Amino acid sequence: MQAEPAFDWPIFRSFRGLRLSGLHYDLLAGxxxxxxxxxxxxxxxxxxxxxxxxxxxxxxxxxxxxxxxxxxxxxxxxxxxxxxxxxxxxxxxxxxxxxxxxxxxxxxxxxxxxxxxxxxxxxxxxxxxxxxxxxxxxxxxxxxxxxxxxxxxxxxxxxxxxxxxxxxxxxxxxxxxxxxxxxxxxxxxxxxxxxxxxxxxxxxxxxxxxxxxxxxxxxxxxxxxxxxxxxxxxxxxxxxxxxxxxxxxxxxxxxxxxxxxxxxxxxxxxxxxxxxxxxxxxxxxxxxxxxxxxxxxxxxxxxxxxxxxxxxxxxxxxxxxxxxxxxxxxxxxxxxxxxxxxxxxxxxxxxxxxxxxxxxxxxxxxxxxxxxxxxxxxxxxxxxxxxxxxxxxxxxxxxxxxxxxxxxxxxxxxxFTTTRSRLIEYERLPDSSVWWPQSPAITGEKLSSVIVVAYQGPLSFLNAYDFQKDLEKKIADAGPSLALVVLEASGIVEIDFTAARILNAAIAQCRKDKIDFAIARLESLRAQDALGRFGVMATLGEGRIFHSVDEATRKLAPGAATLRRAREDEADRELPPALAPERDQAQIAQET
Incomplete structure (x- = not known):
């Protein structure tokens, strides 16, 4: 059977796919x-x-x-x-x-x-x-x-x-x-x-x-x-x-x-x-x-x-x-x-x-x-x-x-709603590699000499100075033993010139105070491009961008390798002997 003619003209966009058999609907509606x-x-x-x-x-x-x-x-x-x-x-x-x-x-x-x-x-x-x-x-x-x-x-x-x-x-x-x-x-x-x-x-x-x-x-x-x-x-x-x-x-x-x-x-x-x-x-x-x-x-x-x-x-x-x-x-x-x-x-x-x-x-x-x-x-x-x-x-x-x-x-x-975003601190959920915002409902873990912070909103001139103030307070509260700051950036979808300059200054100050700085989960392509254009990547240095907070802490946290080995040894003791070698091989492959 031959198909009914259908209208598909470039300017009459609402007529696309229109069938003559359906015109009675338009007549009633009209x-x-x-x-x-x-x-x-x-x-x-x-x-x-x-x-x-x-x-x-x-x-x-x-x-x-x-x-x-x-x-x-x-x-x-x-x-x-x-x-x-x-x-x-x-x-x-x-x-x-x-x-x-x-x-x-x-x-x-x-x-x-x-x-x-x-x-x-x-x-x-x-x-x-x-x-x-x-x-x-x-x-x-x-x-x-x-x-x-x-x-x-x-x-x-x-x-x-x-x-x-x-x-x-x-x-x-x-x-x-x-x-x-x-x-x-x-x-x-x-x-x-x-x-x-x-x-x-x-x-x-x-x-x-x-x-x-x-x-x-x-x-x-x-x-x-x-x-x-x-x-x-x-x-x-x-x-x-x-x-x-x-x-x-x-x-x-x-x-x-x-x-x-x-x-x-x-x-x-x-x-x-x-x-x-x-x-x-x-x-x-x-x-x-x-x-x-x-x-x-x-x-x-x-x-x-x-x-x-x-x-x-x-x-x-x-x-x-x-x-x-x-x-x-x-x-x-x-x-x-x-x-x-x-x-x-x-x-x-x-x-x-x-x-x-x-x-x-x-x-x-x-x-x-x-x-x-x-x-x-x-x-x-x-x-x-x-x-x-x-x-x-x-x-x-x-x-x-x-x-x-x-x-x-x-x-x-x-x-106003944009400027209400504040820096929050993350903790690791027990017995996992997941880092989550601090909450009274969850008892999380912290790593010694490490703070993980997150900002859930675009970084711009509207909130950059509050971000700077919050970060300085978190660092001061951590005390002189602080060795690593990880910024969880999954919520940062945009970074403008003012915010980039403040972020640059914060990273440089951490370097001056002998504190390492890393950024994890920076998923926004616009924010990634901004970090490159505004020179933040250069200030941050090589090997300081990570896909997860866990990856950043495993690589950069003081004593992270020793802590990891101790946990693996404890896990080996709990595993049946036949499964321990398989876990070791998987761990070696992951590190490689």
Whole structure:
């Protein structure tokens, strides 16, 4: 039987191995994705202060570009409620959301973010996405959730939209809370409840679309708009047209720093999404290629006059759970979105604003990750404090400042954990050749005139002086009888210039004090190369690098040969006479 044709094109990476017989899976996944994406993209556009159709353009640009240039088969790209409050809040401080310049700056920002992501992908800088720890990322998302809730509270309560920072919005809300329109509140809570119940039954159920349709029918049938229920209003879907925003230097100065911050968030979320939903079981995600796909999507969105796009974990999960096989599902969803925009504009214009607020409140609840907070709090108080500090920073400070603080806290935490490594002492386990860290649970042995120390972490300028101080103390505590220091280096994966200079000085001082120095189990190739480049090998001398601590002590420890012979004699006495010669021959072969 002739095999079915399979797609394996160089740029359409997600189409590799695609069989025509599996297209019905992508069709179902695409229709489900569209049902979820339509209300979500409208709500996200409203969150950023844009007309609903701009959210559709962002979804189309992100989905098409990622299908062509991305790698992950399932990832859904488009307008995203994680990054939208960040750039919307920052841009609103520069220009009014009602100003034409607001949309222009958003398009410029999309182009810059696209350029940064493309550069990161081409330079294979996927490691940057690992700079945010899980506690900091959890706190960051919770802070973004606070911004979403505060920004959508007026729409949910039927009050005028707030402006300014979060404190100003809360003050305005407290003054106007008595004017709440309870019909509007009921519609928003109804939509929130429908989405939540649908999600609990099955993520495949388009709860947001069902809720928005029901709310729209209710508003139109009962004439609720006349009773103060606000609707989205005219949704004129404009055909995409390419334009190249040419910002001034002053405009660039306002957005370039913001572009760096948002790019960092996009990279973190993209990497997390690609790793959580690999296209094939056991498939290693190509994060760098996905950066290129997202970067192209943001750039295309900027050319179309939209705003930056991001990977969406919830939408990607929907594609995975409905059996999607490739990015064809995203292209099908784009087709449905276009048809909805062209032929359903009148219906979309009657969607109550409170219904979109309900959608965004559900998103806020999902990204706040309360279970993750409880898990962190139960296992590490220090990192829980880091998460709480991140929440407060992102929620209470200007958004871009809070995001910058989150990244800084994550990096400082990484530096702190690196510098916590200290020099520890090893002992030999009884009746063995294994050397192990000192522990109250194990009674180990020490060799006379020998100390074995270990450092479990990279040696760098961050911890080199603590390493030097610890080593000097260990040597001083050993007393004048000390004749050999063995550094167990299996945990040292990197050595920088500062650490190498300090290690050089420590070895030279030992030589001056008539103390031998050896290094055992230096397994890292980078660390081995550093020892050669920085001259540590020359200072150490020949025959001072060993594969094990036992090998080093057997060769260099004072009286080691005598001690070994005594133990062998004792072992010979315990062995049957017929086996002793065999042991002697094995020992001779080992020494040879």
């Amino acid at each position: 229709l489900t994705l569209a049902a979820i994406a339509i209300p979500e993209q409208m709500a996200t556009a409203r969150l950023g202060g844009f007309p609903p159709y701009v959210g559709f353009l962002a979804f189309i640009a992100g989905s098409v570009a990622f299908a062509v240039f991305g790698s992950n088969r399932l990832l859904s790209s488009g307008a995203d409620s994680t990054i939208t409050p960040i750039f919307a809040g920052a841009l609103a401080l520069v220009v009014s959301t009602d100003s034409p310049e607001y949309g222009f700056l958003a398009a410029v920002l999309a182009l810059l973010i696209g350029a940064f992501l493309l550069l990161a992908g081409l330079l294979r800088a996927g490691w940057i996405a690992d700079l945010l720890s899980i506690p900091v990322m959890t706190g960051f998302l919770a802070g973004i959730a606070v911004h979403i809730v505060v920004s959508q509270a007026p729409a949910l309560l039927g009050l005028p939209a707030g402006h300014g920072e979060i404190y100003d919005r809360l003050v305005a809300l407290s003054h106007e809370i008595r004017q709440t329109n309870f019909l509007t509140l009921a519609i928003g809570l109804f939509c929130l409840a429908v989405i939540e119940i649908s999600e609990r039954i099955s993520p495949r159920i388009p709860g947001a679309l069902i809720a928005l349709a029901a709310a729209t029918v209710a508003v139109d049938h009962f004439g609720l708009e006349a009773k103060g229920v606000a609707v989205v209003g005219g949704v004129a879907f404009e055909a995409p047209h390419f334009s190249f925003p040419a910002p001034t230097l002053d405009q660039l100065s306002h957005v370039i720093g913001l572009a760096v911050v948002v790019s960092m968030v996009v990279m973190v979320q993209t990497a997390a999404t690609s790793r959580s939903f690999p296209g094939d079981a056991g498939e290693r995600p190509d994060i760098d290629r996905d950066f290129i796909g997202l970067g192209t999507g943001s750039a295309l969105a900027g050319f179309l006059g939209a705003f930056p796009v991001n990977a969406s974990p919830p939408r990607t999960a929907v594609v995975a759970e409905t059996g999607g096989r490739s990015q064809i599902s995203g292209l099908i969803a784009c087709g449905v979105v276009v048809m909805t925009g062209l032929y359903g504009a009148d219906a979309l214009g009657k969607v109550p604003a409170a219904a979109l607020a309900g959608v965004l409140l559900f998103v806020a609840g999902r990204i706040s990750r309360l279970r993750e907070f409880r898990d962190i709090a139960g296992k590490t108080r220090a990192e829980f404090g880091l998460a709480v500090a991140t929440v407060l920073g992102v929620a209470m400070l200007p958004v871009q400042t809070g995001v910058g603080l989150a990244i800084t806290l994550s990096l400082l935490h990484g530096v």
